[in-house]
Amino acid sequence: MAIPIWRRVRRNFGISAPRMAVRTHLPWWGRGTLVVALVAIIAGMWWWGFDFGQIFGGFDRKEIEAKITTLDAEAKKLRSEASDLRARNSTLESELAMARGAQETQQKQSLELSGENAQLKEELAFLQKLVSDSSKQVGLQMQRLSVERDSDEMWHYNLLVVRGGSPKDEFDGSVVLQATLAPTPGAPTGTHGVVLTLPDDQPEAKAALTLKFKYYQRVEGRFRVPAGMRVTAVTARAFESGQSSARATRTLQL
Numbered sequence: 001m002a003i004p005i006w007r008r009v010r011r012n013f014g015i016s017a018p019r020m021a022v023r024t025h026l027p028w029w030g031r032g033t034l035v036v037a038l039v040a041i042i043a044g045m046w047w048w049g050f051d052f053g054q055i056f057g058g059f060d061r062k063e064i065e066a067k068i069t070t071l072d073a074e075a076k077k078l079r080s081e082a083s084d085l086r087a088r089n090s091t092l093e094s095e096l097a098m099a100r101g102a103q104e105t106q107q108k109q110s111l112e113l114s115g116e117n118a119q120l121k122e123e124l125a126f127l128q129k130l131v132s133d134s135s136k137q138v139g140l141q142m143q144r145l146s147v148e149r150d151s152d153e154m155w156h157y158n159l160l161v162v163r164g165g166s167p168k169d170e171f172d173g174s175v176v177l178q179a180t181l182a183p184t185p186g187a188p189t190g191t192h193g194v195v196l197t198l199p200d201d202q203p204e205a206k207a208a209l210t211l212k213f214k215y216y217q218r219v220e221g222r223f224r225v226p227a228g229m230r231v232t233a234v235t236a237r238a239f240e241s242g243q244s245s246a247r248a249t250r251t252l253q254l
Helices: 005-011 029-057 062-134
Strands: 141-147 154-164 171-183 196-197 210-213 215-223 227-239 246-253
Touching: 005 210, 141 227, 141 246, 154 171, 154 210, 154 227, 210 215
Parallel strands: none
Antiparallel strands: 141 154, 154 215, 171 196, 171 210, 171 227, 227 246
């Protein structure tokens, strides 16, 4: 006798249906390996899709990385070249400064030598004239007295003492300078002119004013002037040792 369909359904799916167990044929480590492989495949597909998406979108990461690497190398090269150029520029600037200093020194020396040459020529002409006139001009004379300002308080003097004729012995003596001082336009009110006598007022000038020569001697030196004063006239007198009267006198008005 055939069993009705509804009984068979109730027997299989109802309360009285037999229990059914589902068991896998893979161990746990196999399932883990399968999961890891599946995750790796999904990640690879995602990464591959990401790269291709960038390429299709106009952005190539590998190309950008290559360009960045190239730019880094070029930047390092340029920094190295810039450092070398700075070092060369510093060296050239130092050499240029030294060359300019040497040029200025040479120009200064050239001007000094030109001045000395002109002075020597002038002195040579004077001495030649002095020698030619030595028989006519007998005795002590003062030539070429000059006084110039060196600074606000220092003045420079220069004079030449000569002996005419044919002297046989040396002349021993000294020069006394008297400088007439007057107040400058900017001097304080009540400042009066004074007379400065060398070497009495400035004993350090005594050595430069000492005379000991046979034919001629140049007398040259400096003297101090009080602040707010200027030299208006200078008188030079040459004295022989042991004598109170001057053997030669010369005055210069400034």
